[in-house]
Amino acid sequence: MLANLQAEIKGAIEQVFDYQLPDNQLIVSPTKKEFEGEYTFVTFPLVKALKNKPEVLGEQMGAYLKANSSIVSDFNVVKGFLNLSLNDGFWSSALSTVGEDTFGSRPANGKTFMVEFSSPNTNKPLHLGHIRNILLGWSMAQIAEANGYKVIKTQVINDRGIAVCKSMIAWQDLGEGKTPESTGTKGDHFVGSYYVAFEQVFQKEYKAWQETEQGQEVFSSLAKEGQDAGTFFKGYKNKYFNEYSAIGARTKEMLLKWEAEDPEVITLWKKMNGWVYEGFETTYKKLGVNFDYNNYESETYLLGKEFVDEGLKSGVFYKKDDGSTWIDLESAKMDHKIVLRSDGTSVYVTQDLGTAHQRYEQYKMDHLVYVVADEQDYHFKVLFEILKRLGEPYAESLYHLSYGMVDLPSGKMKSREGTVVDADDLVEEVIGEARKASQERGGLEGISTEEQEEIYRKVGLSALKYFIIKVNPKKRMTFDPKESVDMQGQTGPYIQNAFVRIQSIFRKAGVAKVDQPKDALEFNNLERDLIVQLSQYPHVLEEAFNKYDPSIIANYSYTLAKSFHRFYHDCRILNAETESLKQNRLYLSQTIGSILESSMQLLGMEMPEYM
RNA sequence: GGCCACGUAGCUCAAUUGGAUAGAGUACCUGAUUACGGCUCAGGAGGUUGAGGGUUCGACUCCUUCCGUGGUCACCA
Numbered sequence: 001m002l003a004n005l006q007a008e009i010k011g012a013i014e015q016v017f018d019y020q021l022p023d024n025q026l027i028v029s030p031t032k033k034e035f036e037g038e039y040t041f042v043t044f045p046l047v048k049a050l051k052n053k054p055e056v057l058g059e060q061m062g063a064y065l066k067a068n069s070s071i072v073s074d075f076n077v078v079k080g081f082l083n084l085s086l087n088d089g090f091w092s093s094a095l096s097t098v099g100e101d102t103f104g105s106r107p108a109n110g111k112t113f114m115v116e117f118s119s120p121n122t123n124k125p126l127h128l129g130h131i132r133n134i135l136l137g138w139s140m141a142q143i144a145e146a147n148g149y150k151v152i153k154t155q156v157i158n159d160r161g162i163a164v165c166k167s168m169i170a171w172q173d174l175g176e177g178k179t180p181e182s183t184g185t186k187g188d189h190f191v192g193s194y195y196v197a198f199e200q201v202f203q204k205e206y207k208a209w210q211e212t213e214q215g216q217e218v219f220s221s222l223a224k225e226g227q228d229a230g231t232f233f234k235g236y237k238n239k240y241f242n243e244y245s246a247i248g249a250r251t252k253e254m255l256l257k258w259e260a261e262d263p264e265v266i267t268l269w270k271k272m273n274g275w276v277y278e279g280f281e282t283t284y285k286k287l288g289v290n291f292d293y294n295n296y297e298s299e300t301y302l303l304g305k306e307f308v309d310e311g312l313k314s315g316v317f318y319k320k321d322d323g324s325t326w327i328d329l330e331s332a333k334m335d336h337k338i339v340l341r342s343d344g345t346s347v348y349v350t351q352d353l354g355t356a357h358q359r360y361e362q363y364k365m366d367h368l369v370y371v372v373a374d375e376q377d378y379h380f381k382v383l384f385e386i387l388k389r390l391g392e393p394y395a396e397s398l399y400h401l402s403y404g405m406v407d408l409p410s411g412k413m414k415s416r417e418g419t420v421v422d423a424d425d426l427v428e429e430v431i432g433e434a435r436k437a438s439q440e441r442g443g444l445e446g447i448s449t450e451e452q453e454e455i456y457r458k459v460g461l462s463a464l465k466y467f468i469i470k471v472n473p474k475k476r477m478t479f480d481p482k483e484s485v486d487m488q489g490q491t492g493p494y495i496q497n498a499f500v501r502i503q504s505i506f507r508k509a510g511v512a513k514v515d516q517p518k519d520a521l522e523f524n525n526l527e528r529d530l531i532v533q534l535s536q537y538p539h540v541l542e543e544a545f546n547k548y549d550p551s552i553i554a555n556y557s558y559t560l561a562k563s564f565h566r567f568y569h570d571c572r573i574l575n576a577e578t579e580s581l582k583q584n585r586l587y588l589s590q591t592i593g594s595i596l597e598s599s600m601q602l603l604g605m606e607m608p609e610y611m
Numbered sequence: 612g613g614c615c616a617c618g619u620a621g622c623u624c625a626a627u628u629g630g631a632u633a634g635a636g637u638a639c640c641u642g643a644u645u646a647c648g649g650c651u652c653a654g655g656a657g658g659u660u661g662a663g664g665g666u667u668c669g670a671c672u673c674c675u676u677c678c679g680u681g682g683u684c685a686c687c688a
Contacts, residue, residue, distance in 0.1 A: 027627095027630080029627055029630090030627080032631065032632095034631085034632075035631080040630095040631090042630060042631095044630075044668065044669075047668070048668095054668080078631065079630095079631065079668095079669095080630080080631085080668080080669090081630080081631060121688080158688065160688095161687080161688065162687080162688095163687085163688080238685090238687085297688080301688095322686090324686060333614080334614085335614095335684075338685090338686055340686085341686040342686065343686080345686085347685090347686065347687085347688085348685095348687075348688050351688085373682095374615085374616065374681095374682065374683095375681095375682055375683070376682095376683090377615060377616075377682075377683075378614085378615075378682090378683055378684075379683095379688095381615090402616085404616085404617080404681090404682095405681085405682085407681095409622095412681090437649080437650070438650090440647090440649075441647065441649085441650080442646085442647080459650085467623090470623095470624070470625090471623085471624065472624085472625090474616075474617085475616095475617070475624090476616085476617070476680090476681070476682095477623085477624085478622090478623065480622085480623070483622090483623065483636095483637075486636090486637080486650095487649095487650045488636085488637085488649080488650055488651090489635085489636040489637060489650095490623090490624080490625095490635065490636045490637085491636085491650085493650055494636095494650065494651090496650085497650050497651080498651095500650090501651090536627085539627085540627095543627085551624095551625095552627095555624090555625065555626095555635090558635085558636090559635085562635085565651060565652070566651095566652070566653090568651080568652090569643095569644085569651070569652045569653090570652080611650070
């Protein structure tokens, strides 16, 4: 119906000024609340073309519209802004449009949208950073679906490499045959603890070595002028691991065995991975997310090599004397980048080249979105540039949804300092807070315990999820655990509360659903404002999709909930002055409830019936 | 140091993409509502949008120079 108004305005410009305003200059937006009217047309773009003052243009258009338009009831002009008030007929039909079942979502467009997110390592449990990643990926998937796409959700599981061998070695050395079952530990945490144990053993060995003759000799011959031992050895760690460390040598030997598919190593690897996957599955389930398929690095790490031959032939790549293969990206303002080691094995980008190609072969997706933190911006610039140069047909359809890292009030999360916030702990904590708050209020009586727990889960998770998803993805954010469990103000539970109020009204009214009354109706300012907001929902959905930004929806849901709370407070719904007014308000509330529910669902949050 | 982000109320975040007097939440103060100190509503106070210059009817937004914070510059993934 906004289109309706835009058409009327466009027509008015043609009639009054005999001028065609290009669509991108036709700016119509909701009127700011300190002014009279509901929609505002900005006249400045007309000024140059028509060589007249903005106020005069506004007056002329307003007068014309008031006299001739079927929907404009009044107008006023402030500077170059033409504020229009619309009549009840307009609002009535607008309300019936937003009340349609399919309002907001778009029909299938036959295109495929693939999104990769989460992508954990098998030697560490999921943490707060993964939660931001998962929420973004999951939301984008839902949003794409609402915009008519067929969606494929995927994750890359980093299940191989030297790091994985570390936890295997540590379990062999220290595990004494223990298992997650025998210790009552969640599998991913169980394996993660051995990874940590490995690092401890290694650090101890490294420290001791630094005092040996050999260590001292390395220091004095390689350290830079004036560099102290601490700084030097910090930077020398990888080299030590590869050249001197005993446990390092064993780890590397295991990796070689793994690559040679040594049965014993593979069996151990599969066993430990199984524990981890079970743990991840539990966490995903609790968070309410799932994937359509997984890419395992153990299966993709050899991919991409065929590109190298091809690229060498076409001159995209070049070979160095030591046998390594490179690409020169200077013309794209980047550096030279290695794509194949001198021993002929793939590196990170090469694997990603292969994986992208494989995905396209299999799914022919129209969009492929990687949800990965912004520390990898450069990697994805390189990856996309290479695919472009190789002439891959999907190269232009790739997007890196780059998001800022999550900080704590105390600063950065550092695994070495033990300040990483564990995902499972966090989820339990927010659910616990929801339970506590509810019980202290003494609500939820007369509901079964299982149902209560289900409500605490929904409420607690929405507090956590909303706190994270409301922030623009590209910005680095601060996560304050105290604020994340808040349920007042701009929070998930506040929005849920609006929904619950609506459900409670309907329970009291004794009906499940109402139709829009047909009698001529009047609308007050609060109602008009709500309809304006509801009308924006499709644009919000589209914008969130185009900008890869779920926070737009989060902020929208909040303002809608806020307007409803105010409406609820100021206007009687069940005790409205007339029966038709009551029906109309019920219908409006019902529509708000359904849009609140569907918009929150896009962000991975569920609505409770009570709270 | 090169390159890339970011910088808005004490704190956490917005700002319809270049539009009106930069808005919310939180914390603080006041009132309403409440079976309720603590999931609701209203009001108050809180700002030179990091700094300077430029572009124009109009700049938080675009250009430019500084300052600050973070990231990245591996034959790790």
